[in-house]
Amino acid sequence: MLAIAISRNGPNLCECLRQFLKWWEKGSRRAADPLTTKIATAYGKWLLELEQAKKVSQGRRAVMLSAVRRWGAFLATSHLMASNPYQRVTGPAKPQDIALACLSEEAVNTRLASMPTTTVIQLRHYVIALLMVRTGVRETELCEANVGHVTPIGDVAVLHVWTKGKQKTKTPADFVVLRPDV
DSSP, rough: OOOHHHHOOOOHHHHHHHHHHHIIISSSTTEEEESSSSHHHHHHHHHHHHHTTTTSSSHHHHOOOOOHHHHHHHHHHHTTTOTTTTTTOOOOOOOTTTTOOOHHHHHHHHHHHHHHHHHHHHHHHHHHHHHHHHHHOOHHHHHOOOOOEEEEEEEEEEEEEETTTTTSSSSOSSEEEOTOOO
8 A cells, every 4th residue: 555655646755754664663762653643743853853953954854744744644544544643743834935926928838838748648747737827727636637527518628626625525526628729
């Protein structure tokens, strides 16, 4: 099951989980303890100590905590654990001085035009980016979507999506119109 979670979430999750498991088995002196909120909190404190010793950055600590929280969520939703022991372990606050600027239409079009589309996977990435730009659909909503969620309606089609906060239902909560260029 862990291999499935790792393959779906990419190498950063894998690296972070390996680091956590190494800490749990060797560095924590708690390897015999079950995976509980106590262990999760101890790991969070250990990461904070690393940050204070300038061995990891604040951003890296946030990524590492996020990875184990997602892993805990996977274990809980897969019914491998009763609950997510990491749910209450908080990371660093987001910096308040960072304001992301919007890209101009020209900048968006330049980035889209620079994306390669010669292989099927490159074309898939391009369509995902185009869907996000043209419809405003979130990345997470696209990750939940599949071909069966596309419904042709006359000359256009709609993509049914699960909007934020509505994933508990079995039916899509919203839809976006797929423009002809998408």
